[in-house]
Amino acid sequence: MNQPLDEALVETDPHLAEDVARPDDRIDDERLDEENTLKADFVRQVRDALEEGDQGKVYDLVEPLHPADIADLIELFERDERAGFAAAITDLMGSEVIAELNDFVREDMMEALPADAVAAIAEQLDTDDAVQLIEDLDEDDQQAVLAELDDEDRVAIESALAYPEETAGRLMSREFV
Incomplete structure (x- = not known):
């Protein structure tokens, strides 16, 4: 009985445990590593979709990310890639994402949108x-x-x-x- 509730819930009902887990307690194996940084493979998937002009796929890949992770992803792209990326995810570029960007990248993004x-x-x-x-x-x-x-x-x-x-x-x- 000394187990934390989430471990006990995982043992009894793993699906419910997944539903009630706080987002920060879950690691998306497709996107984030154990340290909650974007995986290189995920960044490559987004970049490939961007290069293919598949804005829908770019959006679908990025939409589940936390605003801070979207900002990190933007900062990983080269300057000339950011405009296409911004066009693909315009409605995800909310104030929470903008607040997480460094000043240089934020200015660059505002010029691209x-x-x-x-x-x-x-x-x-x-x-x-x-x-x-x-x-x-x-x-x-x-x-x-x-x-x-x-x-x-x-x-x-x-x-x-x-x-x-x-x-x-x-x-x-x-x-x-």
């Missing part, structure tokens, strides 16, 4: 985070993204962008309790 996709991501973020995302785009791309935002988000972001970088006006949060 269409304006409506960047706007959809920006709308999920707090205004100050959305400003950081948009301010690194060139002026034309900024305008295209701003045009895709709903009016309330667009006004808040334009207001923040009117202030010089690294000033209190640019950095302050515009969300209120």
Whole structure:
């Protein structure tokens, strides 16, 4: 009786144990190794599907991943591969994935995504985070993204962008309790 509940449940009902296990307790043999890092074979499968132009397969392979793992996968790709990858998984490129990317890769990805996709991501973020995302785009791309935002988000972001970088006006949060 000193066994942890999950081991006891595995012995009595392995299917139920799999269903109730926390995602972090399970290792997907197809994608992650024992250290929860992406397996080289899995990365190769995604890259091969990308090179074959099979966006559906790319999406199906990547969709079950945790946002941090998607960010890791993006960072493993070469710069010229990222645009095709982003196109294949645009609706998976949410704020949780963007937050996990290093700054250089995040900027690169925002340039690769269409304006409506960047706007959809920006709308999920707090205004100050959305400003950081948009301010690194060139002026034309900024305008295209701003045009895709709903009016309330667009006004808040334009207001923040009117202030010089690294000033209190640019950095302050515009969300209120």
